[in-house]
Amino acid sequence: MKITAAKVFIGGPGKNYVTLKIETDQGVYGLGDATLNNRESLTAKYLEDYIAPNLIGLDPRRSEDIWQFFYRGAYFRRGPIAMAAFGAVDMALWDIKGKLANMPLYDLFGGKSREGAMVYAHATGSDLEDLKDSISYYVEQGYKAVRVQCGVPGMPSASYGVSETKGDVENYITDFSGIRPKVEVWDSDLYMRYMPKALEEIRDTFSPDLHILHDVHHRLLPREAAAFAKSVEPVGLYWLEDPTPAEDQDALRLLRQHSTVPVAIGEVFNSIFDCNKLIENELIDFIRVAVTYAGGITHVKRIVDLAGLHHVRTGFHGAPSHSPLCMAAQAHLNAWAPNFGIQEYLVLGTPECDALFPSDHKMENGLFHVSDAPGLGVDFDEKEAERYSYVAGSHPVVRLQDGTLWNY
Numbered sequence: 496m497k498i499t500a501a502k503v504f505i506g507g508p509g510k511n512y513v514t515l516k517i518e519t520d521q522g523v524y525g526l527g528d529a530t531l532n533n534r535e536s537l538t539a540k541y542l543e544d545y546i547a548p549n550l551i552g553l554d555p556r557r558s559e560d561i562w563q564f565f566y567r568g569a570y571f572r573r574g575p576i577a578m579a580a581f582g583a584v585d586m587a588l589w590d591i592k593g594k595l596a597n598m599p600l601y602d603l604f605g606g607k608s609r610e611g612a613m614v615y616a617h618a619t620g621s622d623l624e625d626l627k628d629s630i631s632y633y634v635e636q637g638y639k640a641v642r643v644q645c646g647v648p649g650m651p652s653a654s655y656g657v658s659e660t661k662g663d664v665e666n667y668i669t670d671f672s673g674i675r676p677k678v679e680v681w682d683s684d685l686y687m688r689y690m691p692k693a694l695e696e697i698r699d700t701f702s703p704d705l706h707i708l709h710d711v712h713h714r715l716l717p718r719e720a721a722a723f724a725k726s727v728e729p730v731g732l733y734w735l736e737d738p739t740p741a742e743d744q745d746a747l748r749l750l751r752q753h754s755t756v757p758v759a760i761g762e763v764f765n766s767i768f769d770c771n772k773l774i775e776n777e778l779i780d781f782i783r784v785a786v787t788y789a790g791g792i793t794h795v796k797r798i799v800d801l802a803g804l805h806h807v808r809t810g811f812h813g814a815p816s817h818s819p820l821c822m823a824a825q826a827h828l829n830a831w832a833p834n835f836g837i838q839e840y841l842v843l844g845t846p847e848c849d850a851l852f853p854s855d856h857k858m859e860n861g862l863f864h865v866s867d868a869p870g871l872g873v874d875f876d877e878k879e880a881e882r883y884s885y886v887a888g889s890h891p892v893v894r895l896q897d898g899t900l901w902n903y
């Protein structure tokens with residue numbers, strides 16, 4: 496069996512999805528996602544210029560060897576662009592494997608460990624009242640978990656994950672108005688003074704059964720993060736996400752010494768070497784990698800297995816920038832993983848998105864039900880894809896009040 500073509504598509508409804516289609520001499524094809532938010536054209540180029548020509552003629556069943564070939568063969572290893580490109584190849588090869596076996600991927604991993612995987616949505620508010628309305632909306636839809644982000648009074652611009660306009664829930668992740676990033680202003684003192692009380696008020700307003708998550712987006716220093724984690728203890732958070740800059744694998748020691756709040760980290764990681772010490776030293780409770788950014792199913796499964804040895808559960812990244820293919824790969828891992836925790840999920844299912852990526856994956860009452868179709872269980876309509884092309888966008892940057900550049 497041989498690979499005969501590897502085609503790259505870029506574009507989608509309001510997104511620059513990078514989709515890889517690997518075709519074979521037996522008619523079976525596989526699909527993979529290489530969408531790296533705000534740098535999409537680069538993963539597409541990596542796939543087109545280097546990976547596609549090298550795939551032709553290879554046996555698609557040898558996904559392990561093909562992964563090693565691209566990873567070791569690159570010599571300059573890791574990094575989100577390369578790993579997202581390898582991730583797309585790997586997803587497509589697993590898709591082919593599932594179709595050949597006539598089995599959904601979760602069965603190839605070891606079968607389902609659960610029916611329905613718990614997901615969390617993003618509730619946001621420019622102020623606390625606005626946030627409560629947003630949470631109520633998700634609770635009414637049956638969600639069992641929500642990530643809550645709220646504007647901070649006196650903060651010169653919107654804090655992370657919050658729209659400046661009351662009631663506005665638009666996608667704040669990519670700004671398609673241009674390539675130059677918008678600048679937001681951040682103040683850690685204002686945030687640390689306000690947010691613990693705001694979270695407590697949220698806790699008191701809703702049922703104790705509702706899981707509450709909060710994302711700090713890497714903005715606190717280790718000492719500040721430790722103090723913050725200690726102050727939010729009464730809230731009983733499901734998790735506190737990215738309290739410190741993610742590159743520092745020792746930063747969470749101080750936090751651990753001062754608080755038992757569950758910590759989630761890893762959406763910016765792209766390999767097991769970004770988180771092996773964090774996991775082995777049991778400094779985190781949830782690992783947040785995304786299958787696309789972290790080299791595909793083959794590599795992420797290794798991270799999940801390592802995490803399982805250390806009581807670390809999964810909480811895969813599922814920002815609105817991920818394509819339904821990445822979300823499908825994660826859904827199969829979520830159905831199988833003995834150490835599954837939760838899945839971040841923002842409804843992608845617009846009619847336009849469903850037309851581009853038809854599938855039977857379903858979200859119901861806050862649970863994601865994986866499709867039983869062979870492989871990933873998502874198709875790609877090439878005719879629909881002709882409607883879209885690449886649109887340059889940007890990601891905000893953050894500065895402190897005195898102008899110092901900070902972590903977005």
Ligand code: GCO
Pocket residue numbers: 532668710712762812813814815816839890
């Ligand atoms: C999350 C993340 C995202 C990131 C985005 C960057 O928890 O979902 O923090 O919202 O900001 O993925 O491109």
Ligand code: MG
Pocket residue numbers: 710712736737762
């Ligand atoms: Mg996050």
